[in-house]
Amino acid sequence: MTTRQVTGLVRGQAASDGAGVKLSRVIGNSQVSMLDPFLMLDEFRSDEAGDYIAGFPDHPHRGFETVTYMLAGRMRHHDNQGNSGLLEAGSVQWMTAGRGIVHSEMPEQEDGLMWGFQLWVNLPARDKMMPPRYQDIRPEQVPEVAFDGGKVRVIAGEFAGVAGPVEGIVTAPLYLDVRLHAGGQFATAVPEGHHAFAYVYQGGAVIAGKPVARGQLAILGDGDRVEAAAGDEPASLILVAAQPLREPVARYGPFVMNSQAEIYQAFADFREGRF
Template structure:
């Protein structure tokens, strides 16, 4: 039985080129999902891709900084990064691992490289929290391995969140129904995924190029799928070997107000977050 049968695939709405930015203490990043796309791709707030063989691009890392109101999902392809936070959590993120952190009511954390040479490559996704969960207790979990399945077309599907081809991911989110897949597509293969019509959906290509309904999506491009009520999913074709991140989720019907590392539902809540941080109410990073 093909649990991801798609007969009316979504069209491609548009392609977006990432923006080069510097984050942390000077880490070079490709910001694929920027703040201007938050409403369109709600509940996803940001997607950063980092990749370099030059230690000077990543050694400075991300010293202690605060967050409130959303979750971060960090996926490491290559390299080692040490996480520490004000709630007492600590973990080493390594090749193929995932770190899921719910900042919720507030946390201060650092993410620092534990390597002095070699490649560092990975992604950080910001996923919004519903208003009722924004002031809940922070949560953190390290995952060393990701559930995976190989489709009949030979596509290796790594399921970070949600469910695909009868395989459940590391985390399932009730409010946003977030789907996060890492797809490894061999040359000449096709991948389909059933997706509810109301869910916002996009891909980020990080190796090779793929075809989506007659349009080529190049490496380091983000592509947004149209929300069509008559469609039942998406289809990706890969003429040559490629790797693609697929994201889909149920939009939160709530305002999005962001100020730096804080994402809330009103300007008043943002002002309170800033005041709480300045007053030390978000906690102090433990050594």
């Protein structure tokens, strides 16, 4: 097996979205505009209610998928098709926007820590106009695999023969939450050809021999194996990989298509109530 090396380190940039939610934009910023098929990665983390209380009121999406993974706090999801769901600590929502949806994500708390990630994953041209769908995963549905160095929550893909609950995603993703004890070591197979990254969200890790600090994204090169370790303190990271699409990308705000003409059509369809 060939261990993937760290080919770049990126630190998130302060940003705000929704109705003023403060966050760190790690992919989709001036350093890394995208990492095919990943369009955006945000970490939101604050125990100051003013940083998140206004939430993400109604807004549209078309042409890609949003993946929300909560570490702490509570958010309520609603959409224009009558769906509703609770995002709480340990839960996952993999939403395929497809041809179009209007939804909101609003806090169900007035104080305390709100912490999690939202990842945007592109859809291939053939699937951009598919019907919207959700995979709402409760915390207890995410399997945890313990090993000598720590534990892994398996969201998508497999680790140690255990499959995650997210299914039927065209880019065949791997999404692991890796939590290492002090001095713990971790290794896993990653499909060759997938684009992959690791984001350290707690402590500091060593990935393929390279130190990666809390708040840094490690872009991983070619290979079929990822290795990581914690130093003298525990460390936590998400490891994410998926098949690149290698298609033209036209994007504007919440719409991601393959051409500018399709973007104009998305705006027209939204204005005319066809989402």
